[in-house]
């Protein structure tokens with residue numbers, strides 16, 4: 001089987017990461033890559049790392065052309081996919097949307113955070129939130145998958161075993177997360193220039209970030225009820241990577257003794273989650289370019305607080321890699337296909 005793939009938003013960071021991963025995917029042929037600003041330019045002229053892999057040029061987004069694909073990835077800003085998806089759904093095309101258009105089930109909350117009314121409520125309801133470690137079976141048959149956000153991926157995976165087993169106070173969760181600058185995309189923003197972020201480190205969105213409702217939605221599902229979570233993102237002067245340090249209070253401190261085994265069992269069959277030895281410190285460079293989440297547990301003396309350190313590459317397990325993982329599941333391929341390469345280190 002060869003899957004004919006289209007990518008809307010091929011010039012952005014997640015678009016080019018999709019192209020990098022799909023260049024060596026044995027069951028994929030990319031037939032259409034869109035960009036409004038670079039239409040006509042050969043892909044390899046813009047991204048020399050792809051020379052020899054693609055003969056295609058960027059083209060204007062055209063639903064009629066995309067409608068001939070088996071699967072379309074949206075790697076576009078929020079608000080684009082929701083306008084094009086209904087027509088693609090009618091044409092029988094399957095979609096993995098890397099933006100946040102279909103991630104939230106409460107569309108009032110969505111409208112509040114994204115500053116616009118949702119234009120495809122019917123498909124927002126039908127979309128499957130594509131965190132494979134939670135809903136693999138639903139992804140298999142989904143026509144539309146909402147690919148999770150980068151911070152929400154790192155945070156949800158780290159809290160999952162604790163909440164699923166009801167071992168921690170679900171009302172007092174803290175996620176302290178740090179991201180590299182590629183998380184903000186390629187669109188020029190002064191605040192992302194090297195001269196602005198180099199040799200510096202800051203929190204942002206501490207009064208509220210749009211990933212908070214997404215994290216809350218996922219954690220409520222894992223806990224089977226309401227959760228209270230404080231999430232603060234930080235920007236650090238590196239290109240790729242997210243580290244999330246998670247804190248939760250154990251209801252019964254005696255449970256500490258079984259946490260490592262619990263985490264190892266929970267993710268034992270998961271090809272893209274690695275539980276490291278207790279007390280390890282996972283580094284973002286250990287997942288750079290790889291579709292992996294690595295995590296480790298910690299406990300401080302005389303404390304009932306569990307600390308989980310979780311790292312991903314925001315562009316891979318936090319975006320394009322997870323999107324390809326979802327595609328593999330949707331098309332009945334081996335889930336790891338095209339995603340086996342280990343991280344770049346150093």
Ligand SMILES: NC(=O)C1=CN([C@@H]2O[C@H](COP(=O)(O)OP(=O)(O)OC[C@H]3O[C@@H](n4cnc5c(N)ncnc54)[C@H](OP(=O)(O)O)[C@@H]3O)[C@@H](O)[C@H]2O)C=CC1
Pocket residue numbers: 008009010011012013014015034035036037038061074075076077078080098099100148149150182183184185186187314315318319
């Ligand atoms: N960067 C990251 O780490 C992550 C990003 N995401 C999400 O993935 C999506 C893409 O992110 P990223 O790659 O960083 O974004 P970029 O800003 O780097 O790229 C956006 C792409 O979308 C295209 N585009 C912009 N507006 C439109 C439009 N109205 N219609 C069609 N195409 C459009 C752009 O090309 P052109 O303007 O030429 O058409 C460009 O190719 C976003 O929703 C982002 O929030 C999710 C997880 C992680």
Ligand SMILES: CC(=O)N[C@@H](CCC(=O)OP(=O)(O)O)C(=O)O
Pocket residue numbers: 098099100148149150151179180181182183184185211233235
């Ligand atoms: C460092 C940085 O700026 N990160 C981005 C989040 C990454 C992202 O792309 O958000 P979505 O997954 O929702 O699309 C931000 O905080 O806005």
